[in-house]
Amino acid sequence: MNPSHDQNRTLLHIEQRRSIRSFTDEPVSEEHLLTILRAANQAPSAHNQQSWKFVVIRGDRKKELAALVNARAADFPKPAAVLLRMAARSINSAPVVIVVANTGELIGHGTDLFRIEKERALDFFQTMEIQSSAAAIQNLLIAATSLGLATVWLGILFLMKDEVLRFMGEEQGEFMAVIPVGYASKAGKAPKKIDFGMMVKWLD
Ligand SMILES: Cc1cc2nc3c(=O)[nH]c(=O)nc-3n(C[C@H](O)[C@H](O)[C@H](O)COP(=O)(O)O)c2cc1C
Structure with a gap:
């Protein structure tokens, strides 16, 4: 552990998140729940458009989502099916699930504002929406860690994104992530990470 983490709780929680x-x-x-949603909403976003939507799923609706994911898993080849079944188990076991979708508002707004060709604008603003929502999700994960909560970012549900969006009543949006939130049943094992020095190139 980096010694500066004794003093700096933000760095500590970034390191502790699993x-x-x-x-x-x-x-x-x-x-x-409100605290982590507020933290997500504080993230930087392209053009400050906050082009994200958080759908909080609990109770019977959450069980329905887990059942939907489990049922659809059978339609995919083995590796994807296994990951989808794992995701369904996580959704089932967590007391709350937060689904994140991009609203598409930046795409509409930005295309008019920048006056660049439609195809390039779509690619640009779609990417900016994805990056903005990813920042919001990371804020949510770190905030959750700081409160002793456990999370996992489930991207595998992208494979059935249309059904997930329909389930949430957000058909016009774009799928980003499904995040079960709760208390860990056992401590997460830290995966081996490549040292950051390998990922950095210095140009002086
Ligand atoms: C974009 C994205 C998609 C992910 N999708 C899944 C997923 O579908 N299922 C899963 O179990 N974990 C998923 N993860 C979690 C990664 O497996 C995890 O972050 C990685 O193994 C490192 O572990 P750590 O988060 O504990 O550092 C995803 C993470 C990200 C950032």
Whole structure:
């Protein structure tokens, strides 16, 4: 652990965050939920458009989502099917699931504003929306960690994104992520990370 993390709680929580795929039955308080959603909404976003939507799923609706994912898993070849079934188990075990979608508002707004060709504008603003929502998701994950909550970013549901969007009533949006939130049933094992020095190139 980096010694500066003793003083700096933000760095500590960034380091402590783990993907957790199995949760206890302990509910997540409304206060904690609002705190992590607020943290997500504080993220930087292209043109400050906040082109994200968070759908909070609990109770029977959450069970329905898990059942939907489990049922659809059978339509995919083995590796994807296994990951989808794992995702369904995580959704089932977590007390809350937050689904993130991009609204597409930046695409409409930016295309008019920048007056560049439609095809290039679509590619540009779609990418900016994805990057903005990714920043919001990371804020949410770090905020959750700081409150002792566990999370996992499930991207595999992209394979059935139309059904997920329909389930949420957000058909006009673009799928970003499904995030089960709860308390870890056991401590997450830290995966081996390539040292950051390998990822950095210095040009002086
Ligand atoms: C864009 C994205 C998609 C991911 N999709 C999945 C997924 O579908 N299922 C899953 O179990 N984990 C998923 N993860 C979590 C990664 O497997 C995890 O971040 C990685 O193994 C490193 O572990 P850590 O998060 O504990 O550092 C995803 C993470 C990201 C950023």
